[in-house]
Amino acid sequence: MIILTALLWLMSLILFLTNPENEKTRWGSYIGFCGGFGGLSVLLSYILDHSSKWVLLIHYLSSSIGHYGTAYAILIFGLVFSDVLSPQKKFLWKLILFIPVIIMQFFFTDYPRYETQHVILSLWVVPYVFVSAGLMVYAAYSERNKTARKQKIITCLVVVPALAFAVFTNIILEAFGVFGVWMFNPWVIAAAFLLFVYFIVKYGFLGVQIKFEKQRRDLTMKAVTSGTALLNHSIKNEVAKIDLLASQLKESEPDDEAIDLILKSANHLFELSSRIQKKLDIMELKETEFQLSDLIKSSIDLLQPQISEVHIIKKYEVDARVYGDFVHLQETGLNIMKNAMEAMGQDKTLKIRIYETRRNINIEFSDNGKGIEKDKLTKILDPFFSTKKKVGNFGLGLTYCYNVMTKHKGDITVKSQLGQGTTITLSLPNNRVRNTTPNQELKDNLAGECYG
Known part of the structure; x- marks a missing residue:
């Protein structure tokens, strides 16, 4: 879990600090940021029996951000990445799609002991993730500019498999009472991180790139x-x-x-x-x-x-x-x-x-x-x-x-x-x-x- 949290936050930091003015890059970094809190909450769960109220509070907040914030960031990233919303409608939809987060936090989350409501969580998290993945794939498929299309395909290769595996092991299987498969998540995240590093050096990823013609021109x-x-x-x-x-x-x-x-x-x-x-x-x-x-x-x-x-x-x-x-x-x-x-x-x-x-x-x-x-x-x-x-x-x-x-x-x-x-x-x-x-x-x- 330490590796998972560190890799997610490292990817998030690279994306955000390198290209903060790009909305797609920002929301991509938010996914890693919120996902890292999910890993942190697992680490804290091992010491809850002998913990102080501050550890309980941090665990509570980390779990909420990890479960609810990550799903929300994933869907908004898909909407921003695919450009399906006009600038005027984008803000309104961000507010509307935040409603499940508020409902989960105030009606289905107990304090101080956080207990994951997997069945209820799956009712909105699973659609959020798969809609976002579908929008990303559609954006890559429909892009006509060759350079932009390559960038979108690269993003899909890094993000979509990792998201699909995470939602399947963390949400879907546990909603059906199958626990423990999520322990493989660090390996999947590590593989996604290696792809991320390779693409960011070779071709570029979400506008963050080292050897890429458009980036070279922008830097010039x-x-x-x-x-x-x-x-x-x-x-x-x-x-x-x-x-x-x-x-x-x-x-x-x-x-x-x-x-x-x-x-x-x-x-x-x-x-x-x-x-x-x-x-x-x-x-x-x-x-x-x-x-x-x-x-x-x-x-x-x-x-x-x-x-x-x-x-x-x-x-x-x-x-x-x-x-x-x-x-x-x-x-x-x-x-x-x-x-x-x-x-x-x-x-x-x-x-x-x-x-x-x-x-x-x-x-x-x-x-x-x-x-x-x-x-x-x-x-x-x-x-x-x-x-x-x-x-x-x-x-x-x-x-x-x-x-x-x-x-x-x-x-x-x-x-x-x-x-x-x-x-x-x-x-x-x-x-x-x-x-x-x-x-x-x-x-x-x-x-x-x-x-x-």
Whole structure:
């Protein structure tokens, strides 16, 4: 039992201290934390006959946390891990699902001597554990992103067998009067711990990882101590546009439309600069509801007049009203389209598609540019990496996009082949979608719309 408690608390400590801001990691650590108290209660039970009131109290609390808290943490972890609940409903369900814990503690737990009510306990603990395991397996099965899917499969391999064995030996068998099989739990926990150590070093586990591409990128971003370079990147883009428009005005009669574009660009730059915090990895989101089609239109408008020579094809299979940060997502779209413009030759064609999958709403940008070499594709989102050989390119445009999508719990994927162009897809989770409208009229109006 000492080994079981130590291993559970060690896993819990590693997860929590390494990645406390991640909700999945936190709830994973809570499982180990509460489970460790179950082992502690067994140790204390050996000395209860000669114990003080303080030992009785600690045993009582440890047993309650171990039996009730672990089951609750397991189910909430499954719900968080699978992302089946929207942020608005998540808090309510956490309260509702805590009700059995309160009932067990106040109506079926005697003080100071804790006696486990196995039959009553099994009525809610068994469903909690198996629902959580089912949600975890479903999340891994339905995940489309290959990297995220591997991570979820790894988590299932470590967690699900250990949970199934624990609930079978600790709850189900003892509810039927079969006692003592739980003594094998330390061996199962030890095996799960070895898997945990292997995966955390080799691939990563619940966002905690040592040698893993995404973690490497995140750590590099955190090593950038100031957001000055990123701010300069945005300033460079906007100032270049203002300079172009001002030059056009100087050489011609004043144009109200050009003046409006200058003012719009200047306002956008002011808003963006006021939103970037001192550090690159700290980004404040100001979230509102908006249409994805409006987001794309606004990004295109901000690229005028440079984008006037690009043939833009819009294919909106759906339109969606989403909840997110309009300014940062607008800047993300602007960065992607600007990169596409710079990569394309004389015949510039950019296809923009909005479509829905089972778990995400997606915006896809496809250009007919020169493409990206295969060996550079995995580094394209890294800070300071750039395929452009121009002075003043900081290599932070797509890193910014990656950071924005990460803050929205979304994803960004890049696919490219030399000579065949590049496709970048932004994916927002469905829990950010307020409503989706497959608007045929919108599709008919926009398919084939072009600028220039």
